[in-house]
Amino acid sequence: MKKFIGSSMSEAMKQIRAELGSEAVILNSREVVTGGFLGLFKKRTIEVIAAVDPKSTQQQIPTTKQKKIITPITEKSEWKPQPVPQDIQPIEPKPSSDVIKEISELKSLMKTMSVQNNGFSPAYPAAVQIMQKRLNDQEIDSSIQESILSSLLEKWYIAGANASIDKVYTWLEQELINRLNDIPFGGVSFSKKYINVVGPTGVGKTTTLAKIAAECVINYKKRVAFITTDTYRIAAIEQLKTYAKILNIPLEVCYTIEEFKKATEAFMDYDLVLIDTAGRNFRNKQYVEDLKKVIDFDKDIETLLVLSLTAKQRDMEDIYEQFSAIGIDKFIFTKADETSTYGAMYNMINKYNKGVAYMTNGQNVPDDMIAANPHALAKTIIGVENNERSS
Structure with missing residues (x-):
C-alpha cells in the first residue's frame, strides 16, 4: 500500500502502474490544494492511495540478478551445510x-x-x-x-x-x-484477613465463596471461617452451612454490626475470614447502605464485586457505580460457560482500572474456577481455548 501524488489522475495512474504494476487497486483518492497567495496561484494535485498484493508484484517484477546455476543432486553426490561464521549477526530491518x-x-x-x-x-x-x-x-x-x-x-x-x-x-x-500490565490480577493473596464478596442477586456469590474457601483450605492449608450477612434468604444460609460442614469451616450469621464485630473477635486466630452478603436489587441504593450497617469496612478487608458475564455491560456499569460507595478492589466474573462473548469483562477492567481475582465457568466446587491473569483473559477473548483461530 502506498500514496502517490500527481498533477492529474492520469499522471498518478502512470506512477502507480510503473511502481505497483497493472494489478494495483485504488483504495482512495482526493484533490489537494496547496500554496496560493490572496486566493491566487493555488496548486491543485491529486493524492491517490493504491495497494497491491505483494505476491503478485513479485511475480510481475523482472529481476536483473544473474541466474544461479543449479547442479542436480545425484545419488552419489553429498550436500553439506556450510557453517555460519560466529561473528556474523542477522540484521533486523528498521x-x-x-x-x-x-x-x-x-x-x-x-x-x-x-x-x-x-x-x-x-x-x-x-x-x-x-x-x-x-x-x-x-x-x-x-x-x-x-x-x-x-x-x-x-x-x-x-x-x-x-x-x-x-x-x-x-x-x-x-x-x-x-x-x-499495570492492573493487579490474581486470587486471594492473604495480604488482607477479610474478604468481602458483594454483588446483585443471581450471580453466584455463595457458590463462588465456597470455591475460594475450598481453594484456601485444600491448596494452601489455611484456617478459614465464614461470616454471612445474607439474612434475607434462608436458603442462602443453609447452602453456606452445607459448604461449611463439608470443609469443616465455622460459620457465624450476623444481623447487626455488633454481631459482626463479635464474629471477627471469635475468628481472631483464623488466617482468612470470607464474608457472604445478600443478593439484592442493585438499583436500590438502600442495599448498599444496609451493608454499611452490618459490615465494619474499617477492618483489614478486601471487597470483591461479583458480576455475571451473561449480563449487559450497561448493567455491569450500573452495578459497579452502586457498589463503588463501599470501595471495590477487584472483580470476580462468573458464568463464563454460559456465554461466548467476553468483551464486557475487558471493557470493565479498562474503564475502572480494576483487576480480576477469579473467573468461574460452572457450579462444581472447588473446581470450575481459575485465578485470573492477563494471559488467560486475552486467550479467552481471542478464542484460543475455543479453537476459533481457524474460523
Missing part, C-alpha cells in the same frame, strides 16, 4: 522516517474509512480484518479496538505487509495483554 510517516498517514486513513463504514474498515489488510471481526464479535469498546488495530496495522507494514494469520493473532494477544 523502518525509515519516511516509512513511519507513511504508516501514520495510512492509519489515519483507515480510521476515517472505518468511521464511514460503521466501524468496519474494508481497507485493512485481510489478516487485520480478521482481528477486527474478532474484536467486534467480542463487543470490545470501539476506542479500545481503534488503538489495538492501529498497532496491528503498524506491525503489519513494518513486517513487510506479509505475516501469517497465526502471527497476527500473536500480535493481537500481546496487545490485549499490554493494556493490562
